[in-house]
Amino acid sequence: MRGEHDITRTVPFWLIFAASALGAMTNAASTPIIPVYVERVLGGGTTLSGVVIALAAVSSMIAMPVAGMLGDRRGYRTVALAGGALAALGMVLLAALPSLWGAGLGRILFGLGNAAAMTLVMTWLVAMAPAAQRGKALSIFGLSVWIGLALGPQVGTAVNQAAGPVAVFVVCATLELATATLIAFLPRPSRPVLPDVTAPIPRRTVAAGRAFVAVWVPGIAAAAAWCGEGLMLGFLIVHLEGGGVPSSGLLSAASVFGVFSVAVIAARIALASLPDRLGPLRATAISLCALAAGLATLGFARSFWTAALGAVLIGVGFSPLYPSLTMLATRGLTPENRALGLGMFSSFTSVGYASGALIGGLVIAVASTTWAFTLVAALQVAALAAVTIFTRDDSPRERPDGDEPRDPAA
Numbered sequence: 001m002r003g004e005h006d007i008t009r010t011v012p013f014w015l016i017f018a019a020s021a022l023g024a025m026t027n028a029a030s031t032p033i034i035p036v037y038v039e040r041v042l043g044g045g046t047t048l049s050g051v052v053i054a055l056a057a058v059s060s061m062i063a064m065p066v067a068g069m070l071g072d073r074r075g076y077r078t079v080a081l082a083g084g085a086l087a088a089l090g091m092v093l094l095a096a097l098p099s100l101w102g103a104g105l106g107r108i109l110f111g112l113g114n115a116a117a118m119t120l121v122m123t124w125l126v127a128m129a130p131a132a133q134r135g136k137a138l139s140i141f142g143l144s145v146w147i148g149l150a151l152g153p154q155v156g157t158a159v160n161q162a163a164g165p166v167a168v169f170v171v172c173a174t175l176e177l178a179t180a181t182l183i184a185f186l187p188r189p190s191r192p193v194l195p196d197v198t199a200p201i202p203r204r205t206v207a208a209g210r211a212f213v214a215v216w217v218p219g220i221a222a223a224a225a226w227c228g229e230g231l232m233l234g235f236l237i238v239h240l241e242g243g244g245v246p247s248s249g250l251l252s253a254a255s256v257f258g259v260f261s262v263a264v265i266a267a268r269i270a271l272a273s274l275p276d277r278l279g280p281l282r283a284t285a286i287s288l289c290a291l292a293a294g295l296a297t298l299g300f301a302r303s304f305w306t307a308a309l310g311a312v313l314i315g316v317g318f319s320p321l322y323p324s325l326t327m328l329a330t331r332g333l334t335p336e337n338r339a340l341g342l343g344m345f346s347s348f349t350s351v352g353y354a355s356g357a358l359i360g361g362l363v364i365a366v367a368s369t370t371w372a373f374t375l376v377a378a379l380q381v382a383a384l385a386a387v388t389i390f391t392r393d394d395s396p397r398e399r400p401d402g403d404e405p406r407d408p409a410a
Contacts, residue, residue, distance in 0.1 A: 007129045009139050012187055016125050019182040020144035023118045026175045026274050028152025028257070029159075030091065030110070030168060030235045037165040043099045046238075050361015052103055053234045057354030058109030061347045067116035068343025071123060072336070077188055084180030086113030091173035106169075111350075116202075117179060119346050123339040124186065126330065134327070136262075139272045142322040143265055145350045146315075150261025153237075157247065157254045211341035214332030217390045218325040219348030221284055224383035225321055226317035226349040228314065228355025228376050229296050232260075236298065236307075239369035243302035251304040259308045263315025271320050278325035285384055287324065290317030292380035299373030328391065 007013050035049040063083070071079045090110030093102050122141070129137040159168045228292065240253035247253050275283040294313030301307035326345070343359040355377060363372040 007133050008140050012128060012142075013137070015143055015182050015186050016121055016128075017110065017144045019121050019179050019186075020118065020141065021148045022179040022182070023114055023121070023142045024145045024148025025152040025155065026087070026091070026172045026179070026363040027056075027114060027147045028233060029156035029175070030094075030152075030292075032070070032153050032254075033156050033160050033165045033168045034107075035092075035238055036160060037103070042100055042103060044100075045365070046235075047361045047365045049232065050184075050357045050359075050364075052107055052229070053357035053361075054115075055104055055107040055351045059108045059111030059227065060115035061350035061354065063112040063115040064119045064350060065340060065343035067119045068123065068341070068346075071120045071339040071343075074404040076120045076127075076339070077183065077186065078125050080117045080124075080183045081180050082116075082240070083116030083120070084176055086110075087117065088173045088176035088180070089113070090123045091169045091176060095169035095173070098166070102133070106302035112242060115270040115346070115350065117183065119343050120339070121183065122326075126338060126342065129277070134330070136272070138266060138323040138326050139268060139275075139320075143268055145322070146261040146264035146268075146318070149233075149264075150258045152259040153233075153254045156235075177182045180203055193303050208337075208340065211333060211337045212344055215329040215341050215345040215348075217387060218284070218328040219345050219385050221288065221321075221383045222325050222345065223348040223352035223355070224379045225291055225318065226352035227359070227379055228291055228352075230353035231295075231359070231360045231372060231376050232257075232298070232309040232314075232356075232405070234357045235360040235364065235369060235372065238364075239298070239305075239373070240301065240307055242369060244306065245302075245304050253307070254305045255303075256304065256311050260311035260315045263312040264319050267316045267319035271316075275324045275327060280327045281387065283320040283324040284328070284387055287319070287321035288316045288380045288384040291321075292316070292384075293317075293378065295373050295377035299370045299377065302326060317382075348359050 031053055034053050035046065038044040038049045038052055067079050067083060087110050090106045090108070090113060093106035093109065096102070097106070125137060125141055126134060155171065156168050159171055236256065237247055237253040240256065241247055245251075245253045274286075278286075292315050294310045294315075294317060295312030297313060298307055301310055326342075329341065329345040330338070359375060360369075362371050363375060
């Protein structure tokens with residue numbers, strides 16, 4: 001859209017970026033500590049660790065579409081702030097109640113709150129960005145997630161070694177409150193013109209059905225990819241420690257996450273125009289191939305350098321994947337159901353994330369971490385087949401502005 005200001009050069013964009021980075025850092029700092037917490041405090045093993053990790057992802061799956069629906073009707077700010085407060089409460093419960101009950105409830109509340117806040121933050125950006133700038137805005141915005149993923153494990157591991165897992169949860173509660181503070185300073189977007197909230201239930205059901213139809217194919221690809229992320233966050237350090245790689249230090253298991261995020265950032269800069277040049281469908285196919293290769297490499301890694309190679313491949317794969325899948329998901333959405341649709345799309349990532357944690361816990365218990373990573377690598381190939389079969393239009397651009405209702409929040 002010519003004549004529009006560059007959204008990536010505005011203060012609200014960078015507030016959204018920072019809020020997303022802190023939210024991702026909280027998740028990345030706390031999740032790898034769960035196996036340590038379960039073993040030391042709860043006396044459980046890998047299966048219980050997988051279940052506890054997955055609780056947050058399962059609750060996220062529920063929270064994302066619900067938060068989107070509430071955000072469409074009640075306003076983004078209110079729902080996002082409530083989500084940040086709920087996530088902070090979940091971290092406080094993990095720190096204050098060292099029991100299975102406390103861990104389970106804490107992870108559920110954290111999953112609900114963090115997912116709600118992050119769903120509305122992303123929707124806020126889509127609402128603010130002109131349609132012609134959304135690909136660029138989402139590409140740069142996506143870096144926030146990987147910055148959080150790079151810093152989170154380092155922070156969590158350092159705090160855990162210095163003061164134990166309870167201290168990690170206290171730090172994460174503080175990070176969630178900082179996220180909510182940033183959200184509070186965002187300009188309030190105007191609500192789109194919505195149908196009457198008293199409309200008959202079937203009318204709203206049809207709208208939800210149309211949103212699901214628009215997002216389910218990219219959602220499947222997202223579920224497979226985030227299955228790999230869930231497995232990495234929950235069990236990569238355990239996997240590499242079993243192969244003789246130290247958990248902390250310069251060439252450590254925790255440092256592999258840093259390599260991964262640096263690879264994502266570098267590839268995002270180098271490949272920022274890939275979805276525009278090749279189209280989001282072809283960019284998605286390239287991403288899934290790279291993810292499969294990277295996960296397989298991690299599965300057989302027994303040294304830092306081999307794991308770093310796998311992390312680079314996964315980083316390159318994730319780089320164009322987020323903007324490509326989001327562009328595919330938003331193509332069939334309107335401003336009236338955008339938050340709901342993006343919430344549905346994001347819930348697929350939670351399905352994948354939970355599956356990664358569960359696969360890790362169950363497969364490792366009966367086989368090995370190598371088999372777990374190999375199985376998730378195969379899922380990327382299956383997702384590639386599904387996207388190729390069911391996605392026909394790989395045009396890199398969204399519909400012209402005249403073909404969709406004007407969004408007052410843009």
